[in-house]
Amino acid sequence: MRLLLGGGMALALLAAACSDNSVAPKSPANPQATAAELAALGTVFNAAPLQSLSSVSGSITPSAPAPLAALALAGSTNPLDHSTRLQPYARRIDAARVFARLLKPEMSVNAVAALFPPAFVGKTFEWDFTTLQYDTTARTGAPGNGVRFILYAIDPLTLQPAGPAPGTEVGYIDLKDEGSASQPKVHVIVAGVGGTPVYVDYTVTLTSQSASSVKITTAGYITNAAGSPDSLRFSGAISASGSTTSVSVTEDVSFDVNSHEIHVRNWQRVTLTQTTLSLRISFRFEHAGEVITLDGALDVNGSDVSGTVTSKVDGGLYATCSVTGTSNSFTLTCQGADADGLSADDNAALDALGSAAGGVTSIFEGILGPAIGVLGA
Numbered sequence: 001m002r003l004l005l006g007g008g009m010a011l012a013l014l015a016a017a018c019s020d021n022s023v024a025p026k027s028p029a030n031p032q033a034t035a036a037e038l039a040a041l042g043t044v045f046n047a048a049p050l051q052s053l054s055s056v057s058g059s060i061t062p063s064a065p066a067p068l069a070a071l072a073l074a075g076s077t078n079p080l081d082h083s084t085r086l087q088p089y090a091r092r093i094d095a096a097r098v099f100a101r102l103l104k105p106e107m108s109v110n111a112v113a114a115l116f117p118p119a120f121v122g123k124t125f126e127w128d129f130t131t132l133q134y135d136t137t138a139r140t141g142a143p144g145n146g147v148r149f150i151l152y153a154i155d156p157l158t159l160q161p162a163g164p165a166p167g168t169e170v171g172y173i174d175l176k177d178e179g180s181a182s183q184p185k186v187h188v189i190v191a192g193v194g195g196t197p198v199y200v201d202y203t204v205t206l207t208s209q210s211a212s213s214v215k216i217t218t219a220g221y222i223t224n225a226a227g228s229p230d231s232l233r234f235s236g237a238i239s240a241s242g243s244t245t246s247v248s249v250t251e252d253v254s255f256d257v258n259s260h261e262i263h264v265r266n267w268q269r270v271t272l273t274q275t276t277l278s279l280r281i282s283f284r285f286e287h288a289g290e291v292i293t294l295d296g297a298l299d300v301n302g303s304d305v306s307g308t309v310t311s312k313v314d315g316g317l318y319a320t321c322s323v324t325g326t327s328n329s330f331t332l333t334c335q336g337a338d339a340d341g342l343s344a345d346d347n348a349a350l351d352a353l354g355s356a357a358g359g360v361t362s363i364f365e366g367i368l369g370p371a372i373g374v375l376g377a
Contacts, residue, residue, distance in 0.1 A: 025337030026316030029290060031345035035352040037287050040260055041232075041359065047224050049171035049190050049199050052151040054366040055159045056127075059134055060149050060173065060373070089279060089298055089358060115177040115184060115374055116147055124148045124172075129165040146176035149370075151190070169193055175374055179205065186371040188220075197225045202234070204371040213241035216375070218253075218368060232257050234364070236266075238372075246273040253364060262287050266360050276301050281309075283357040290314060294353050296321075303327035311350060319350055 028034040053060075124139040125147065134149060142148035152161035153168040161167045171192045179185030183205060190200035202220020209215070219235040236253030248271040255264040265284040270277065277300035285292045296309030305325045311318040317337035324331050334350060336342040342350070 023315040023317075025318070026313040027318055027336075027338070027346060028292060028313055028349055031343070031349040034287070034290075034292065035345070035349045037260060037262060038285065038349075038352040038356040040230075041255075041257065041262065041264070041356050047199050048153065049151050049173075049192060050222070050367075052154050052161075052170050053173060053190055053200070053370075055154045056134075056149075056151070056161065057366050057369040060370040089281075089296075089354070115179070115186065116175075120147055121145070122147075124150065126150045127152055127161045127167060129161070129163045129167065132160060143174050143176045145178070146174060146187075149173050149175075171199070173200075173370065175370060178203070183207070184375055186374050188367075188371050192225075197223075199223060199225070200367060202367070202371075204368060204375065206375055207237075212243060213239065215239040216372065218371075222367065230257060230259050238368075246271065248272075251361070251364070253360075255360065260287070264356075264360065266357065266364075268361065279307075281357065283353070283360075285353065285356065292318070292353060294357055298323065305330070309354075311353060319346070321350070 120136065122142050122144050123136045124142045125134040126137045126139065127133075127150065128135045149172060150169055151171045151173060153170055154160065155162040171190060174187075174189045174191075176187040176189075177185075178187045185203055185205040187203050188200065189198060191198045200220065200222050202218055202222075204216055204218045207215050207217050215237060216239075217235075217237045221231055221233045223231040232255055234253055234255045236251065238249070238251050238253075240247060240249045242248055248269060250267075250269045252267045253265075255266065256262070263286040265282075267282040269280045279296075279298040279300075281294065281296050281298075283294040285294075291314055293312045294309060295312075296307060298305060298307030298309075303326050305323060307323050309321045309323070311320075319334050319336050319342060321332060321334040334342060334347065336346065
């Protein structure tokens with residue numbers, strides 16, 4: 001009986017092992033096409049008003065204090081910034097730092113009192129080329145329940161509106177109060193000069209808040225122009241929780257670009273303490289029936305970084321990359337799952353996958369920044 005039991009257990013273990021490895025290693029059907037489609041995600045954001053908004057977002061948003069002093073230190077010592085291949089992951093951390101500053105526990109208290117100071121409601125803000133900041137004007141056209149900021153062509157060197165005054169207008173952003181006392185909500189519209197076309201239309205709603213945490217939800221779309229086939233629709237949630245010594249920011253957002261048959265699910269959590277950073281990511285890219293995922297964990301302690309990122313295709317292991325580094329150097333080693341290893345096209349596809357994951361986060365942070373800033377002002 002003991003022998004039979006042992007044999008049965010062995011068979012069970014063997015079956016379990018076979019089950020765990022039932023999906024064979026797999027590569028993208030066409031790595032070059034995959035890289036091209038990943039790069040296409042960025043073409044939705046090439047319109048001048050979107051580039052302008054991304055550059056001046058910080059000037060439009062009332063900046064909230066960082067929840068802990070370690071945030072600035074964490075950004076300045078982030079060794080991921082020193083590597084081109086690791087910069088997409090650095091951008092994820094930078095985006096989380098921005099959200100950590102804007103998402104704060106007293107957000108709903110301020111939002112209920114007034115999303116916009118009464119003196120600013122219905123006002124249009126223009127860029128002052130002397131003080132290099134936005135200021136109110138007598139210009140009409142702003143929404144009666146919000147404010148309007150004029151957007152300008154951007155100087156590529158200063159990343160500010162290009163002078164001399166009055167600059168070149170490329171559109172505007174309207175922020176409108178459409179919430180209630182119990183659930184503050186900001187409606188954001190980015191449009192071209194004269195109001196057409198509409199490039200961005202979304203809402204941000206404060207759904208929950210406590211003394212140590214806050215959560216917002218968002219939904220809307222981004223497009224290159226009214227007649228453009230490229231329209232990206234998104235929906236998701238961002239939450240932050242923490243204390244005086246640490247903060248954690250979690251994003252969970254879905255994106256759909258139907259003109260390219262692209263569907264993306266982007267999840268990440270960044271945790272910051274006085275001396276450390278940790279990044280956990282899960283990025284899912286679906287195109288033409290093929291699903292490619294990127295899952296990883298990166299940890300920064302002072303100026304040292306280490307971690308592992310794994311990519312799969314339709315559930316089969318594609319590649320595993322290991323990272324170690326300091327503020328001055330890094331080592332990134334990627335190993336293919338099959339005997340053939342990784343080709344140049346495979347490496348290009350992996351780089352494009354990482355860049356797309358980082359780019360989506362950066363764009364999301366830039367687009368949402370003004371609305372979150374209004375809620376937290």
